[in-house]
Amino acid sequence: MLTLKKLTPGRIWLLIGYAAAAAALFSAPLFLSDFRLNLLAKFLAFAIVALGLDLIWGFTGILSLGHGIFFGLGAYAMAMYLKLEAGGGKLPDFMGWSGLNQLPWFWKPFENFGFTVLMGILIPASLALLLGFFTFRNRIRGVYFTILTQALVIITTTLLVGQQAYTGGTNGVTGYSKILGQSIASSDTKRMLYWITAAVLIAVFILCRYIVKSRFGKVLCAIRDGENRVRFIGYNPAVYQMVIFTISAALAGIAGMLFVLHVGIISPSMMGIVPSIEMVLWVAIGGRGTLIGAALGAVLMNWAKSEFSTTYPEGWTYFLGAVFIVVVVFLPNGLMGLASKFKLGKGKKRSEPKHDGVEYPAV
Amino acid sequence: MEVFTLQLFNGLSVSSILLLIALGLAITFGLMKVINMAHGELIMIGAYSTYLTQNIFKDILPPSLFDWYFVLAIPVSFLIAFVLGLILEMSLIRFLYGRPLDSLLATWGVGLVLQQLARSIFGAPNVAVTSPSWFNGGVEVLGAVLPYKRLFIIGLVALCLLAMYFYIYRSLEGRRMRAVMQNRDMAACLGVSTRRVDAMTFAIGSGIAGIAGCALTLLGPIGPSLGTYYIVDAFMVVVLGGVGKLVGTVLGAMGIGVFNTMFEYWTNASLGKVLVFLCIVAFLQWKPMGFVAMRSRSLDS
Amino acid sequence: MMESSILRCDEVTVEFDGFKAVQGMSLQLKKGELRFLIGPNGAGKTTMLDVICGKVRPASGRVTFKESVDIAKKKEHQIAELGIGRKFQAPSIFPSMTVAENLEIAMRQRRGVFTVLFARMKAEDAARIEYQLEMIGLQDKADWRAGGLSHGEKQWLEIGMMLLQEPEVLLLDEPVAGMTDKETDKTGELLIEISRQRSIVVVEHDMEFVRNFASKVTVMHEGKLLKEGTMEEVQRDDRVAEVYLGKRRDADVSRSTA
Numbered sequence: 001m002l003t004l005k006k007l008t009p010g011r012i013w014l015l016i017g018y019a020a021a022a023a024a025l026f027s028a029p030l031f032l033s034d035f036r037l038n039l040l041a042k043f044l045a046f047a048i049v050a051l052g053l054d055l056i057w058g059f060t061g062i063l064s065l066g067h068g069i070f071f072g073l074g075a076y077a078m079a080m081y082l083k084l085e086a087g088g089g090k091l092p093d094f095m096g097w098s099g100l101n102q103l104p105w106f107w108k109p110f111e112n113f114g115f116t117v118l119m120g121i122l123i124p125a126s127l128a129l130l131l132g133f134f135t136f137r138n139r140i141r142g143v144y145f146t147i148l149t150q151a152l153v154i155i156t157t158t159l160l161v162g163q164q165a166y167t168g169g170t171n172g173v174t175g176y177s178k179i180l181g182q183s184i185a186s187s188d189t190k191r192m193l194y195w196i197t198a199a200v201l202i203a204v205f206i207l208c209r210y211i212v213k214s215r216f217g218k219v220l221c222a223i224r225d226g227e228n229r230v231r232f233i234g235y236n237p238a239v240y241q242m243v244i245f246t247i248s249a250a251l252a253g254i255a256g257m258l259f260v261l262h263v264g265i266i267s268p269s270m271m272g273i274v275p276s277i278e279m280v281l282w283v284a285i286g287g288r289g290t291l292i293g294a295a296l297g298a299v300l301m302n303w304a305k306s307e308f309s310t311t312y313p314e315g316w317t318y319f320l321g322a323v324f325i326v327v328v329v330f331l332p333n334g335l336m337g338l339a340s341k342f343k344l345g346k347g348k349k350r351s352e353p354k355h356d357g358v359e360y361p362a363v
Numbered sequence: 364m365e366v367f368t369l370q371l372f373n374g375l376s377v378s379s380i381l382l383l384i385a386l387g388l389a390i391t392f393g394l395m396k397v398i399n400m401a402h403g404e405l406i407m408i409g410a411y412s413t414y415l416t417q418n419i420f421k422d423i424l425p426p427s428l429f430d431w432y433f434v435l436a437i438p439v440s441f442l443i444a445f446v447l448g449l450i451l452e453m454s455l456i457r458f459l460y461g462r463p464l465d466s467l468l469a470t471w472g473v474g475l476v477l478q479q480l481a482r483s484i485f486g487a488p489n490v491a492v493t494s495p496s497w498f499n500g501g502v503e504v505l506g507a508v509l510p511y512k513r514l515f516i517i518g519l520v521a522l523c524l525l526a527m528y529f530y531i532y533r534s535l536e537g538r539r540m541r542a543v544m545q546n547r548d549m550a551a552c553l554g555v556s557t558r559r560v561d562a563m564t565f566a567i568g569s570g571i572a573g574i575a576g577c578a579l580t581l582l583g584p585i586g587p588s589l590g591t592y593y594i595v596d597a598f599m600v601v602v603l604g605g606v607g608k609l610v611g612t613v614l615g616a617m618g619i620g621v622f623n624t625m626f627e628y629w630t631n632a633s634l635g636k637v638l639v640f641l642c643i644v645a646f647l648q649w650k651p652m653g654f655v656a657m658r659s660r661s662l663d664s
Numbered sequence: 665m666m667e668s669s670i671l672r673c674d675e676v677t678v679e680f681d682g683f684k685a686v687q688g689m690s691l692q693l694k695k696g697e698l699r700f701l702i703g704p705n706g707a708g709k710t711t712m713l714d715v716i717c718g719k720v721r722p723a724s725g726r727v728t729f730k731e732s733v734d735i736a737k738k739k740e741h742q743i744a745e746l747g748i749g750r751k752f753q754a755p756s757i758f759p760s761m762t763v764a765e766n767l768e769i770a771m772r773q774r775r776g777v778f779t780v781l782f783a784r785m786k787a788e789d790a791a792r793i794e795y796q797l798e799m800i801g802l803q804d805k806a807d808w809r810a811g812g813l814s815h816g817e818k819q820w821l822e823i824g825m826m827l828l829q830e831p832e833v834l835l836l837d838e839p840v841a842g843m844t845d846k847e848t849d850k851t852g853e854l855l856i857e858i859s860r861q862r863s864i865v866v867v868e869h870d871m872e873f874v875r876n877f878a879s880k881v882t883v884m885h886e887g888k889l890l891k892e893g894t895m896e897e898v899q900r901d902d903r904v905a906e907v908y909l910g911k912r913r914d915a916d917v918s919r920s921t922a
Contacts, residue, residue, distance in 0.1 A: 063464045134644050138651040143398050143463040147598045148644070154595055155636045162633030216781040218761060218769050225758035232717060232752075233829060234744035235775050243777050273591070277471055284468065317479040324472025328465045329458050 025198040029191050038262055039306055041194040043299040044201045045258040050282045050298035051208050051291060052251030057280065058288030059212060060244050061224030062141065065276050066131075066149030069156045070124035070249040072271025074256030076160075076167070077120035079266045080110040082176035082184070093175065098165035107166075113180060120257040121250045128249030132242035139238075141227065153276050157268040172267025179261065190262075197258045201295070204251055208291050211247070220244060281320070284327050287336030297334060365506035370628050371621070372504075376513040378620025379520035383575040384593050385600035385612050386527060387568025393606040394544045394564050395460050398467040401451065402597070403590020404477035405569045408447060409440035409576025410585040411485060414492050416440075430495035433577075437519075440577035441570040448569020452562045460561070474590070481587035489584035498581060512581045519578055523571060528609060530567070540564055544607065596623075603643055605653025614654045619643075668731055670695045670863050671716065671748075671833050676725030678711050678887075685711045687887040688725070691865075693833065698859035700874050701867045702898075703884035704907055709867040710753065712884070713835045716865075717750040718743040729833070745775065749831030753838050753867075755818035759811025763802050763821060766810050767793045770825035792828065800824040815842045823851070827858070834864045840873055852877040883907075 025044075029037055049071050056062050083092045084107065091103060109115045131152060135145050160167045167173070182189045211217050222230050223237045230237050260266050269275075278301075286297020309316040331338060384406060391397050413436040420432035451473065459466035494512060501510040531537040542550040543560045551557050575593075579585065596619060604615025622642060627635030647653075671693040678686040686708040693699055701709045714720035716727055718740040727735040735743055744750075758766050771789060773779075797803040800820040805813065810821060819839065826834060839855075840848040848870070855864060855877060868874050874881065874895065881898045883890040885907045891898050898904055 063467070131644075134648060138648055140647055140651050143392070143467065144602050144647075144651075146398075146464060146467065147595070147602050150595050151599055151640050151643075155633075155640045158633040158636050162631065211781070214781055215769065215783040215785075216777065218765050219780055221761050221765075222758045222769055225760050226756055228719075228740075229752075229756045229758065231740040232719075232744050232750045233770050233825070234741050235769075236739070236741045239777055273595075277468075280468065314479060314483060318476055321472040321474075321476035321479070324475065325455065325469045328469040328472070329455065332465065 074253030287334030444573025
């Protein structure tokens with residue numbers, strides 16, 4: 001892109017496409033039942049995680065199997081607010097069962113909605129920054145980093161389960177009634193929450209698109225292609241990796257907050273190893289390295305899951321396993337890669353990022 | 364004093380199992396840059412193989428011979444996991460060489476399928492395997508009772524380690540393996556069949572996982588998701604130990620096993636895990652590539 | 665008194681697990697010098713470049729940039745920022761990005777995260793990239809994925825990236841490997857052109873190339889300085905001839921520069 005952006009026919013069509021998608025998203029409440037709308041809202045929240053995950057995995061080549069945690073921390077923040085709002089000054093039920101008779105200090109500020117939203121972003125972001133600081137700076141990367149993120153998932157979930165009195169343990173936090181004084185179960189609130197989610201998704205999409213198209217995004221791709229080479233050009237990859245990992249975690253936190261609003265519960269099992277790796281699968285299926293692909297992959301996989309997993313639980317697991325294998329081995333660029341194969345695109349010859357982004361010691 | 368002895372012993376016992384599991388992982392990762400997430404399921408398969416062997420003994424042999432099932436179960440577990448590993452390598456893993464992250468995801472899918480298969484065949488609830496009666500009781504050392512079962516496991520691991528050592532460093536096959544590990548292209552040029560070496564190595568790693576599964580039946584009931592409890596810890600061993608030398612894996616397993624047990628004893632199970640994780644991250648600040656690291660001069664090392 | 669140098673290595677020693685790849689090597693580079701570093705396989709030439717650009721830390725010795733900056737204390741990206749550019753032996757470009765994008769990120773600029781996040785492509789930057797594309801003969805392939813270029817084109821792209829980086833010292837590891845004779849000559853002329861404003865160290869095996877373009881040559885052997893001088897002086901030297909043709913050949917075969 002040497003010249004300034006011009007409105008070529010291709011770009012116009014793209015913009016029309018985006019506008020149509022946005023319009024469809026916002027008008028969905030007109031066509032869908034409350035139940036379906038609620039499901040869609042949940043999928044849109046997942047799409048936000050997928051976008052964040054794509055930034056770090058698809059574009060920077062760092063695989064995080066820890067996004068369930070960032071998602072979960074955002075969700076817990078919101079859940080704490082909702083729980084306190086529902087209790088109306090009373091102690092949350094599970095604390096009473098565990099013998100607490102006073103609200104722990106760190107629960108107190110979550111009575112405030114603004115603080116909650118801030119924390120829902122800041123807590124996951126700082127955790128990511130911390131982990132990133134202690135890994136990327138020392139060039140711990142590739143599989144090593146991935147394994148550490150997975151270990152982070154295990155210890156965080158064990159902690160949440162173990163500290164029952166403060167976190168609700170295995171059952172998590174549930175039983176909400178109100179948000180900002182409004183009933184959370186009413187159709188109106190639900191619709192409103194849906195619109196908010198759709199708006200956030202679109203905003204996040206625009207943000208991610210900006211990041212990816214900026215020179216920053218190009219440096220990220222360069223890091224994916226050859227981290228060491230980037231260093232000898234004069235960039236410090238560690239800083240870039242930390243920043244993008246933090247942004248990615250913050251997005252997961254936002255998604256988690258929205259998720260709780262739609263689903264009404266968060267528990268350790270919703271953020272553990274399996275959900276974390278499923279998030280990666282959404283991106284893989286849609287097509288890593290394309291934002292639309294990641295978002296579509298999340299919605300599609302979750303729609304399929306809600307359709308089939310309850311009726312055919314066994315079949316669903318086999319299907320999920322098979323999808324993992326097939327996509328990774330035969331369709332490394334996911335559905336978007338498949339789509340672009342059919343489209344005989346001339347001009348830009350830059351379709352598949354062949355690397356999976358890791359540098360391995362030369363054997 | 365006896366508490367300390369017991370804790371140390373327990374730590375050693377945990378280490379030995381981790382080592383058995385991590386051994387195969389470290390070798391496959393070092394050799395092929397493949398991360399095998401289905402390794403945990405190979406453990407599970409080893410455990411169910413033992414369960415099946417036990418059932419067969421129970422059904423067709425006189426009760427007096429029952430205890431001997433375990434003697435047979437070890438090679439059976441190894442063999443079944445070995446064959447499965449071979450099939451896995453030939454059908455899937457070989458497409459994933461040099462792509463660690465992709466291999467991680469694909470093999471996770473394999474693990475998912477294998478777990479579900481086990482659930483369909485054996486049912487979701489855990490099943491118990493009766494340990495041979497020889498293993499009841501224990502020996503008293505410094506006032507602490509060390510169960511025979513755990514002693515046996517430590518012995519078994521030592522034996523496997525010794526066998527691996529001789530295989531890798533003393534046999535022709537092992538020499539080929541090391542050659543491929545250090546310079547794949549050169550080894551291929553010198554007439555080493557890298558395909559064969561890869562397949563054999565992966566299968567052996569899988570077989571050892573099978574033995575680990577067999578050993579685990581001594582410690583408690585087994586279920587379809589048996590492997591998932593151990594797999595992440597085993598990977599941490601690889602991260603901590605570094606890749607390319609057996610001694611790194613041994614040190615990594617010892618470190619994690621002993622510290623885990625100690626921390627859990629001093630605090631509680633969940634906090635202990637956090638502490639171990641923090642220690643690992645701290646250690647990696649000092650040695651980012653683990654205890655032992657192979658150095659190379661290429662740009663992307 | 666020594667005249668001021670842009671780069672100076674004093675008694676540099678590098679060890680790899682007990683093996684001394686470089687032993688007490690010294691090298692001085694003046695501003696605007698084009699220096700060729702030659703020697704048999706395993707002489708430690710590439711390792712010297714690695715030391716200068718920060719990829720390898722010397723066990724002992726000093727590397728000084730512009731008589732004042734001690735490079736041993738700097739990280740790779742800081743060294744690159746100071747103005748030392750490196751071209752590796754195997755072309756290392758970013759394969760999934762376009763040729764133009766490769767140049768864009770290599771271009772001299774402030775490289776902080778936020779500066780880069782809000783960076784706009786200015787007309788003059790675009791012109792610089794355009795100019796560089798022409799110079800390396802890739803103007804028609806600006807939108808190609810760099811991974812799809814031929815080996816020679818990748819070499820050129822990497823040279824172009826390095827020039828846009830505008831370093832004061834360029835370190836090139838076998839820049840003409842895999843190039844045709846014509847491309848090789850073009851590269852040589854380019855090097856001479858560049859050396860009017862910048863200093864260059866070239867590691868090269870292609871003796872024909874060295875003969876044609878070298879003014880000063882440094883010969884290394886077994887990690888040490890063997891001879892330094894003009895090409896004629898070097899060619900006349902008995903020890904150099906012995907190292908290249910003589911009896912001690914077998915000692916070098918065991919290690920390769922790869």
